[in-house]
Amino acid sequence: MSTRKISLTAALFIIIYIVQEAFVTQLQIAGGGFSLFLIFALLWAALSSPNVGALTGFVAGFLIDLSQSTAGAFGQWTLVLVLVGFGISYLGLGYENVRLNPFTITFLVSISVLAARVLYLLLSLLLGSNVGSFTSVITSLLIGLLWSAAVVPIAMPVVARAFDFINDTRSRL
Amino acid sequence: MARGGENRGRLLLIILIITSLFLITLDLRGVSVISGVRNGTQSALSPVQSVGATILSPVRNFFVDVVYLGRTRSEMEALRTENGELKSQLREQRSxxxxxxxxxxxxxxxxxxxxxxxxxxxxxxxxxxxxxxxxxxxxxxxxxxxxxxxxxxxxxxxxxxxxxxxxxxxxxxxxxxxxxxxxxxxxxxxxxxxxxxxxxxxxxxxxxxxxxxxxxxxxxxxxxxxxxxxxxxxxxxxxxxxxxxxxxxxxxxxxxxxxxxxxxxxxxxxxxAPEEDPRDSLIPPKPQPTPIPTVTVFVTPSQSPSPNSNGTD
CATH class of the missing domain: 2.40.10.340 (Rod shape-determining protein MreC, domain 1)
Known part of the structure; x- marks a missing residue:
């Protein structure tokens, strides 16, 4: 991976992270809203190879752990996104039609966001954190899934173009 | 060759997972470096967040308002009714x-x-x-x-x-x-x-x-x-x-x-009414002018005069 790719990718991730922290978190979105950065990271991982997906997940998770709004232990999101980033890129790489179909990638990323949150929740339970009532957890997960399904199609063309520009590839998304 | 790449991939994944677990362990053990990194990030982000809050303040509640439009409207109606009742009570109370x-x-x-x-x-x-x-x-x-x-x-x-x-x-x-x-x-x-x-x-x-x-x-x-x-x-x-x-x-x-x-x-x-005439006893008292408060300042001269005021220089 060239220095240009690494620096451009890092800059892009930091910009999206700042947008998430400075603007998206300020919006009072119903049901807790969505994480633009999480969706972006998983979309990026879905377009990448499994190794890059895992690395992307690691960097993204580390940045999310740095956020003040993250209540859990530091490294929790890092671990979750390493696994989910690897998983989504592995699934995307294995099924070419999944990777190239906007509808299936929307489905894949939305489910990955849900999986990441569930995994984070389980990890929190293992670490002894209080996660709230069952009803509130289920409601939050379902609303998060709906928001992801709504945001992914909007973010996907932008992420795909940025990915193609940085990696000199031509995506058909 | 392919097997070597696959092994490297697995190795990378394992390293990343171990690193994550290492970070979690450090945080749970209360290592101050971890919290220091988080605090530093927050310090760096807070000016940007302030700008974001200023820019988004007019539209911050837009999404909630859209989602809860019906509820907001009914709440407004209820508050309007309550406000009217309270105003009526206030008028009655004044009366x-x-x-x-x-x-x-x-x-x-x-x-x-x-x-x-x-x-x-x-x-x-x-x-x-x-x-x-x-x-x-x-x-x-x-x-x-x-x-x-x-x-x-x-x-x-x-x-x-x-x-x-x-x-x-x-x-x-x-x-x-x-x-x-x-x-x-x-x-x-x-x-x-x-x-x-x-x-x-x-x-x-x-x-x-x-x-x-x-x-x-x-x-x-x-x-x-x-x-x-x-x-x-x-x-x-x-x-x-x-x-x-x-x-x-x-x-x-x-x-x-x-x-x-x-x-x-x-x-x-x-x-x-009583037999006797009350004469002038019912005359309303004349309004008393409001006294103007005065402030008296007492100044005690100092016993030792200042060096410049003795006229000897």
Whole structure:
């Protein structure tokens, strides 16, 4: 991976992270809203190879752990996104039609966001954190899934173009 | 070759997972470096977040408002209704407070004069069809009210009971053009006839051509036989201007009634009065000017003069 790719990718991730922290978190979105950065990271991982997906997940998770709004232990999101980033890129790489179909990638990323949150929740339970009532957890997960399904199609063309520009590839998304 | 790449991939994944677990362990063990990194990031981001908050402040609640539009509308409607009810209660409370104040004043006056009174609320004011100056009160013959009884409020004379019904009574106000009352100038024995003029102003005509009055003189009701229609000593008004026209048989003056006939809430009908005339005891006290606070500053000169003020240099 060239220095240009690494620096451009890092800059892009930091910009999206700042947008998430400075603007998206300020919006009072119903049901807790969505994480633009999480969706972006998983979309990026879905377009990448499994190794890059895992690395992307690691960097993204580390940045999310740095956020003040993250209540859990530091490294929790890092671990979750390493696994989910690897998983989504592995699934995307294995099924070419999944990777190239906007509808299936929307489905894949939305489910990955849900999986990441569930995994984070389980990890929190293992670490002894209080996660709230069952009803509130289920409601939050379902609303998060709906928001992801709504945001992914909007973010996907932008992420795909940025990915193609940085990696000199031509995506058909 | 392919197997080597796959192994490297697995190795990378394992390293990343171990690193994550290492970070979690460090955080759970309370290593200050981890919290320091998080605090540093937050310090760096806070100016950007402030800018974001400023930019997004007009639209921050847009999404919530859109989602909860129906609920917000119904809440607004409920709050509007509640606000209306509270405003109505406040108006009612203010009205009650004003009536209470008036009642307290009139009872003070009646108590000072040892009048036996029945208090009543003004339930109707004015008669646009007959052009007379009247009010209707919610006390009538059942409360002991009879025609020709004196009606007062906290400031003094209001009028006389004109017609009595079982639960209400019609009062002729002192401002009515047909109203006439015998008055006495407080502190003297000068008497005259005060006539209503349809407003708060009345006209006094002295009966004795030797008498003189001046601006500021207080007029009191002179009283009638058997205290009907007027009980003696009730404050009526104050002389505001004197007519000294040459050739006039008697002196006349403009009088301002103490009672404000346009804002009456509670009045009292004098049912009975003591035998003795209260004389000038019911004259309302003159308003006291508000004292201006003064500040006195005491300065004690210092015992040792400053070096520059001794004139030796």
């Amino acid at each position: 009650i407070d004003a009536q209470l104040k008036q009642l307290q004043g009139v009872l003070d006056l009646a108590g000072k004069a040892q009048f036996k009174v029945v208090s009543a609320r003004v339930i109707s004011q004015g008669a646009t069809t007959s052009f007379t100056q009247t009010i209707t009160i919610d006390a009538g013959s059942r409360n002991g009210v009879k025609p020709n009884m004196t009606v007062i409020n906290s400031y003094g004379l209001i009028g006389v009971v004109k017609t009595v019904y079982s639960n209400s009574a019609l009062i002729a106000l002192a401002s009515d053009p047909s109203f006439r009352i015998g008055v006495r100038v407080a502190g003297t024995q000068q008497i005259g006839i005060l006539s209503g003029q349809g407003t708060r102003k009345g006209v006094l005509q002295l009966l004795d051509n030797q008498s003189t009055i001046k601006v500021g003189d207080i007029l009191l009701a002179r009283g009638s036989v058997n205290n009907q229609p007027f009980v003696p000593g009730v404050p009526v008004g104050e002389v505001t201007s004197v007519d000294n026209a040459a050739g006039a048989v008697t002196q006349t003056a403009d009088v301002r009634f103490f009672a404000n006939f346009s804002s009456m809430g509670v009045v009292s009908v004098v049912l009975d």
